[in-house]
Amino acid sequence: MQVVEYFLQRVEDADQTLADYGQMAYDTGLSLHDFSETVNSVLDVQRSWRRFFQKSWDVARSWKRLAPAHSHLPVPVVVLLAMQSVAALWGWHDLCACLGLAFLGLLRPGELLQLARRDLVLPAQALHPEDRLYINIPRSKTSSRGARHQHVRVDDATLVPFISALYASS
Numbered sequence: 677m678q679v680v681e682y683f684l685q686r687v688e689d690a691d692q693t694l695a696d697y698g699q700m701a702y703d704t705g706l707s708l709h710d711f712s713e714t715v716n717s718v719l720d721v722q723r724s725w726r727r728f729f730q731k732s733w734d735v736a737r738s739w740k741r742l743a744p745a746h747s748h749l750p751v752p753v754v755v756l757l758a759m760q761s762v763a764a765l766w767g768w769h770d771l772c773a774c775l776g777l778a779f780l781g782l783l784r785p786g787e788l789l790q791l792a793r794r795d796l797v798l799p800a801q802a803l804h805p806e807d808r809l810y811i812n813i814p815r816s817k818t819s820s821r822g823a824r825h826q827h828v829r830v831d832d833a834t835l836v837p838f839i840s841a842l843y844a845s846s
Contacts (some may be wrong), residue, residue: 683721691788
């Protein structure tokens with residue numbers, strides 16, 4: 677079928693054709709991302725079809741449910757400790773602190789790079805000083821969809837005193 681012929685079909689037939697293509701793509705091991713982008717590109721050309729493409733999106737939803745989810749593995753603790761040790765030995769104390777905060781605070785790289793000293797609340801600055809510190813995340817990735825003000829608590833018995841000593845005077 678030529679591209680022009682595809683867009684001359686009835687909307688129900690076009691949706692079924694794309695749903696069949698999605699099933700074939702799933703069966704042959706193509707990516708869900710490519711199929712979703714194909715549906716989106718068809719709907720970009722023919723915007724009036726947007727609310728009628730139910731079967732195609734049903735295939736994509738079923739595909740997503742069937743596909744095994746895989747997350748990125750975090751850095752192993754041993755590798756983190758090795759990186760912190762090298763940073764400390766070379767006198768890169770800020771890097772050592774940032775690595776610990778990023779790992780233990782589960783920070784995204786962008787969140788870590790935006791941090792300033794004013795975003796750290798050390799135990800001595802808290803109303804109830806304890807062995808924990810807080811990180812204010814000024815502009816998180818999800819702030820437009822969720823809570824606008826986010827923070828992280830870090831209560832590691834080794835990292836908190838190290839960061840407190842490092843940044844107490846600043």
